Structures are given as C-alpha cells and as structure tokens.
Amino acid sequence: xxxxxxxxxxxxxxxxxxxxxxxxxxxxxxxxxxxxxxxxxxxxxxxxxxxxxxxxxxxxxxxxxxxxxxxxxxxxxxxxxxxxxxxxxxxxxxxxxxxxxxxxxxxxxxxxx
Amino acid sequence: xxxxxxxxxxxxxxxxxxxxxxxxxxxxxxxxxxxxxxxxxxxxxxxxxxxxxxxxxxxxxxxxxxxxxxxxxxxxxxxxxxxxxxxxxxxxxxxxxxxxxxxxxxxxxxxxx
Numbered sequence: 001x002x003x004x005x006x007x008x009x010x011x012x013x014x015x016x017x018x019x020x021x022x023x024x025x026x027x028x029x030x031x032x033x034x035x036x037x038x039x040x041x042x043x044x045x046x047x048x049x050x051x052x053x054x055x056x057x058x059x060x061x062x063x064x065x066x067x068x069x070x071x072x073x074x075x076x077x078x079x080x081x082x083x084x085x086x087x088x089x090x091x092x093x094x095x096x097x098x099x100x101x102x103x104x105x106x107x108x109x110x111x112x113x
Numbered sequence: 114x115x116x117x118x119x120x121x122x123x124x125x126x127x128x129x130x131x132x133x134x135x136x137x138x139x140x141x142x143x144x145x146x147x148x149x150x151x152x153x154x155x156x157x158x159x160x161x162x163x164x165x166x167x168x169x170x171x172x173x174x175x176x177x178x179x180x181x182x183x184x185x186x187x188x189x190x191x192x193x194x195x196x197x198x199x200x201x202x203x204x205x206x207x208x209x210x211x212x213x214x215x216x217x218x219x220x221x222x223x224x225x226x
Binding site: 004035040041042043044045048058059090092101102104105106107 | 122149154155156157158159162203213214216217218219
C-alpha cells in the first residue's frame with residue numbers, strides 16, 4: 001500500500017491563480033481531511049469528508065473547496081490564491097471514525113506570491 | 114467546546130535524560146487524546162492514543178502518556194531521550210459531536226548530544 005499520497009510536493013502560485021492539491025489513499029478509508037500547518041499554530045482543519053459524496057467544513061474553510069466523488073480521492077481546490085494561503089497542507093485519512101488513527105500524507109508546501 | 118494547550122513551545126534535553134512534554138485539554142465530553150510526532154519535512158505519525166481505557170498509555174519508541182482527569186492533563190514522557198527523538202510533537206483532542214480533531218500548537222523537542 002502506498003498509504004496517503006499528495007501531489008504536488010511544492011507549488012508556487014501568483015495571487016489570484018487557482019489550483020488543485022491532490023490527495024489519494026489506497027486503504028479504503030472512509031474519513032479524509034485536509035489541514036493547513038502554519039508556524040506556531042499547529043494544524044487547522046480546512047474540510048473533511050466522512051464518505052464519498054459527503055463533505056463538511058472545518059475551522060478555516062474560506063477560500064477552499066473540496067469534493068469526494070470516490071472513496072480514494074479528496075482534492076482540495078484553491079479558488080483564487082492569496083498570500084495568506086501560503087502554508088503546508090496535509091491530507092489525512094482514517095478507517096471509519098475520526099477517533100481512529102489518522103494516517104497523514106507527506107504534505108504539500110504552497111507559496112503564494 | 115474543546116481546546117488543547119501545549120505548555121512549552123520548545124523543550125531541550127540532553128541525550129539519555131528524561132523527556133516531559135506537557136499538554137492540558139478542555140472538553141465537555143469524555144475526551145479522546147492523541148500525541149502525534151512530526152519529523153522535519155515529514156507528515157505526522159501517531160505516537161499513542163487514549164480512548165477511555167487504561168489511563169497510562171504506552172506508545173511507540175518508548176513514549177508513554179498518562180491521562181489525569183482531575184488535572185485535565187495528558188503529558189507525554191520518555192525515560193531516556195535519543196537523538197532520533199528530535200522532532201515536533203502535537204497533542205490532539207477529539208471526541209465531541211462535531212467529529213473534529215483539535216491540534217495543539219506543538220512542542221519542538223531538541224536533543225543535545
């Protein structure tokens with residue numbers, strides 16, 4: 001199993017550009033989530049999904065969209081990038097419930113100029 | 114509402130000496146608590162979790178944590194630090210009806226030779 005994979009590893013965007021961060025897992029996990037990590041602030045939940053076709057907002061959803069058309073994939077879309085979205089983004093998954101072990105991807109480092 | 118506070122942003126210890134990373138939580142529900150570790154430029158990995166079973170929880174790599182309800186604490190300890198323990202550690206609380214994990218701001222552990 002590859003576990004949780006994220007692409008790209010690093011991306012530079014200009015303000016106003018849009019892009020999609022990809023996340024995939026091959027463990028048949030129902031729960032998937034996106035976090036952003038900023039210095040001194042830990043990880044903050046952006047969006048999460050409890051199964052295909054079901055998504056919900058986390059703490060900091062503004063400026064981001066998600067969809068979950070398959071169990072495996074959970075892409076994160078930045079609609080119009082802003083410098084405040086410069087961060088490291090982590091995708092995570094767990095088998096069923098949130099309170100089981102979260103498996104994290106390696107992260108995507110995003111710089112918005 | 115739930116919250117988690119990591120009392121130290123940085124902890125420095127000598128190799129072979131004990132490690133103590135402090136975490137306090139607030140929860141109106143019976144909480145589930147986790148410690149995750151993040152090595153430089155890596156994703157997060159679960160160290161251990163408490164889900165209302167034994168109050169002393171043993172994790173990987175010799176770490177353990179004790180759930181103390183009266184003190185609302187879940188401190189992480191290790192008897193003897195190793196150079197490979199140098200990383201950032203996150204205390205995480207979950208378990209309320211919103212099914213969201215709340216991350217602490219992190220403690221960076223430095224291990225001196």
